[in-house]
Amino acid sequence: MGNPAAMDGRAIVAKAKAAREQAYQFRPKEWVGTCTATQLAFPYLNLWGFPDKFYRKPSEVAGQINGIGGSPGVVEGVARVVLREDQFDEVRAGDILVCQMTNPAWVVLFTKIVGLVTDAGGTVSHPAVLSREFGIPAVVGTSVATEQIRNGDRVRINGTTGLVEILAVAAAPVGRVGDAPAAGSFES
Numbered sequence: 001m002g003n004p005a006a007m008d009g010r011a012i013v014a015k016a017k018a019a020r021e022q023a024y025q026f027r028p029k030e031w032v033g034t035c036t037a038t039q040l041a042f043p044y045l046n047l048w049g050f051p052d053k054f055y056r057k058p059s060e061v062a063g064q065i066n067g068i069g070g071s072p073g074v075v076e077g078v079a080r081v082v083l084r085e086d087q088f089d090e091v092r093a094g095d096i097l098v099c100q101m102t103n104p105a106w107v108v109l110f111t112k113i114v115g116l117v118t119d120a121g122g123t124v125s126h127p128a129v130l131s132r133e134f135g136i137p138a139v140v141g142t143s144v145a146t147e148q149i150r151n152g153d154r155v156r157i158n159g160t161t162g163l164v165e166i167l168a169v170a171a172a173p174v175g176r177v178g179d180a181p182a183a184g185s186f187e188s
C-alpha cells in the first residue's frame with residue numbers, strides 16, 4: 001500500500017479549490033466566429049436575444065446598461081445579484097433580481113422581486129416570459145449586468161426600452177454574491 005504521509009492532500013485540495021474559484025472569473029464571449037444574416041434569422045436565437053444583442057453597442061454613459069425590454073414597466077429598487085440557487089435566501093421582498101439567466105427553479109423568487117435584469121435572454125426567453133406573467137418589469141440580454149451591478153446598488157430598470165440605470169452605488173462594499181473567498185480561506 002501507499003504511504004499517506006508521502007503527499008500533502010490538503011495542499012492538493014486547496015490548489016484545486018483555488019483553480020475552481022479562478023475559473024468562476026472567466027467570462028466566455030457571447031459569440032465566437034462570423035455570423036451571416038441567415039444564421040441570425042434562425043428563430044431559436046430569439047431566446048438568447050439575437051440578432052438584437054449582436055448589433056447592440058455597449059452604453060457609453062457611465063452607470064447605464066443597455067439590454068432588451070423583456071417585460072414593460074419602470075421600477076426602482078435595490079439590486080440583488082444571484083448567481084446560483086444556493087443564494088436564493090439572500091433575496092428579499094422588493095429587490096430587483098440581477099442574474100445571468102433563469103430556469104424553472106427560479107420561479108420561487110418571482111413572488112419576492114419587483115424587477116429583473118439578466119445577462120442572457122431575449123423577448124421569448126424564460127425570464128422575459130415569466131416576468132410578463134408576474135407583471136414585473138424586466139430587462140434581459142444585457143450581457144454585463146452581473147459584472148457591473150453590485151449587491152445593494154440602487155437601480156432603475158425600464159422594461160419597455162431595455163435601459164438599466166445604476167442610480168447609486170452601495171454605500172459600503174456589500175460584497176458580490178459568488179465572489180471568490182479571500183486568499184487562504186477555505187469553504188467547508
